[in-house]
Amino acid sequence: DQQVKQNSPSLSVQEGRISILNCDYTNSMFDYFLWYKKYPAEGPTFLISISSIKDKNEDGRFTVFLNKSAKHLSLHIVPSQPGDSAVYFCAASEGSGTYKYIFGTGTRLKVLA
């Protein structure tokens, strides 16, 4: 049972435009959400997170939106740059108690110059 789903395996965007990566989850107990970026031959790198008490968190070009009623989160990258080309994973945790971080299957973003 995949509790965290990234339904788009890949996405191509022109340089300078907005990239929107989506993630859905099924476990209503999740209360902490994260996005990671992964380049080949490297481990995932933490990008940005959001707590369930918020609906938006911004860090530079990266913004994460959380819609708890829809059990949906998205990562916006504006403007997209060629160096953003990577695989992006969303992850979720129940926080207190279990501290398990469940990851989605990833979306491969390609930013075209």
Next chain:
Amino acid sequence: DSGVTQTPKHLITATGQRVTLRCSPRSGDLSVYWYQQSLDQGLQFLIQYYNGEERAKGNILERFSAQQFPDLHSELNLSSLELGDSALYFCASSWGQGESPLHFGNGTRLTVT
């Protein structure tokens, strides 16, 4: 550099053998997580330790075991290896309390022949 060190980077071994993967967490992090990534799949949570104690378990096979030592480094032991165990094994660390992101090492690529 995430500060999480994993050794070895690559491991090639035969079916039926046993291997040990090692992880040193970031300075100050008390929690260590192990994940498996097979062939462009998502990151599958295996097990988590906090300050030497097992805290959460995922889909970890009985042939696999882990421990966290007093100096907080961790080892993942994989025994009776099968071809299907070939994967990237990532270690991640976090402070371990409340909402804290995971920081990943660059992984150990295990190939079972």
